[in-house]
Amino acid sequence: GEDVEQSLFLSVREGDSSVINCTYTDSSSTYLYWYKQEPGAGLQLLTYIFSNMDMKQDQRLTVLLNKKDKHLSLRIADTQTGDSAIYFCAEKLGTALIFGKGTTLSVSS
Amino acid sequence: GAVVSQHPSWVICKSGTSVKIECRSLDFQATTMFWYRQFPKQSLMLMATSNEGSKATYEQGVEKDKFLINHASLTLSTLTVTSAHPEDSSFYICSAMGTSGIEQYFGPGTRLTVT
Numbered sequence: 001g002e003d004v005e006q007s008l009f010l011s012v013r014e015g016d017s018s019v020i021n022c023t024y025t026d027s028s029s030t031y032l033y034w035y036k037q038e039p040g041a042g043l044q045l046l047t048y049i050f051s052n053m054d055m056k057q058d059q060r061l062t063v064l065l066n067k068k069d070k071h072l073s074l075r076i077a078d079t080q081t082g083d084s085a086i087y088f089c090a091e092k093l094g095t096a097l098i099f100g101k102g103t104t105l106s107v108s109s
Numbered sequence: 110g111a112v113v114s115q116h117p118s119w120v121i122c123k124s125g126t127s128v129k130i131e132c133r134s135l136d137f138q139a140t141t142m143f144w145y146r147q148f149p150k151q152s153l154m155l156m157a158t159s160n161e162g163s164k165a166t167y168e169q170g171v172e173k174d175k176f177l178i179n180h181a182s183l184t185l186s187t188l189t190v191t192s193a194h195p196e197d198s199s200f201y202i203c204s205a206m207g208t209s210g211i212e213q214y215f216g217p218g219t220r221l222t223v224t
Contacts (some may be wrong), residue, residue, distance in 0.1 A: 004153060031211055040201050042115075044155075045213040088152065095206065097213055101152040 004100035008087060011106045018076040019102045022089035027070060029091035034063065034074045037086045037102070046074070047086075079106045111137050113205050122193055122224055129189045130219045132203030137185035139205035140185035143213070144176075147200045159186045193223040 005023040012018045024032060030051055035043040049063045049072075049073045056063045062075040072089055087103040112135040122128050132142055140161050145153040157178050159164045165178035165210075175197075177189040190197055202218040 029138075033213075035215070040220075042217040043204075045212055045214060048211065061182075092211075095158060095210075096143070096155055097204075098153045107220075 004091060004098055006100040006103045008089075009106070011102050011108065012051060012079050014079060014081055014107055014109045016079055018074075018079045018083070018105055018107075020074045020076075020087050020089075020105065022072040022074075022100055024070050024072060024089065024091040024100075025098070026093055027067065029093055031092040032065060032072050032095065033090040033092070034061075034064075034072075035088045035090065035099075037088065039085075043088065066068065076105075079105075079107050081091060081109055083107055111135075111205070111207055111212070111214040113214045113216040115203055115219050117219060118217060119220040119222075120211065121222045121224060124194055125192055127189055127191045128193055128221060129187055130201055130203075130221075132186045132188070132205070132216050134184045134205040134214070136210055137205070139186075139207075140183060141206040142180060142186040143204045143206075144178060144186070145190050145204065146200045147202060147218070151202075153202060156188075189220065193221070195223045197221065198223045 027050050033048040034046045039060045060077045084107045088102045090097040090099045114188045116131045126184045142159045147153050156171045159165045159178045159180040161180045167173045180186040188222045204213045204215045
């Protein structure tokens with residue numbers, strides 16, 4: 001497909017793990033990113049992964065990359081209510097970032 | 110981490126007037142900045158890429174005479190929405206490329222409402 005695809009919604013309970021999935025478009029993308037956006041705010045860079053890596057872990061965040069399937073995922077361990085936000089994946093093509101439509105994560109206590 | 114600011118955070122203007130939005134990288138120099146537009150519950154749409162000291166590169170479908178971009182220094186880029194119309198109402202977000210060329214840091218956004 002032509003677009004970066006993400007599921008629109010994910011609902012989890014506090015303490016559970018969250019997994020947000022993304023399918024990107026171009027196998028030549030050099031870097032892939034995850035951003036978090038809280039209501040009315042800009043985007044916060046959470047993490048990124050180089051295209052020749054399979055996995056990257058940063059505290060509660062784990063990024064998995066399947067380059068063959070052009071699939072990217074973000075796992076948030078021990079999800080907290082403060083993790084409720086919209087999560088965008090993005091691929092880097094040249095200097096520009098191409099974003100998905102975002103996944104709204106809702107965490108209930 | 111790197112900080113990008115935008116000013117103003119929100120603005121209301123009348124149809125036909127022009128509005129300038131500033132984007133600053135506070136603790137790093139950014140040779141490349143980007144301007145995005147975001148509609149409610151939608152993704153970010155890249156409008157233009159702004160390089161310090163040169164003309165901006167606009168994405169297809171973005172009117173360069175309507176959305177004027179100036180990147181006069183390594184820490185400041187401005188977006189001027191000229192002759193604004195209600196359909197220009199949106200959330201405008203800038204970002205700045207970090208010195209590594211890998212990270213892109215975003216400003217908090219500017220909510221523009223044209224009445």
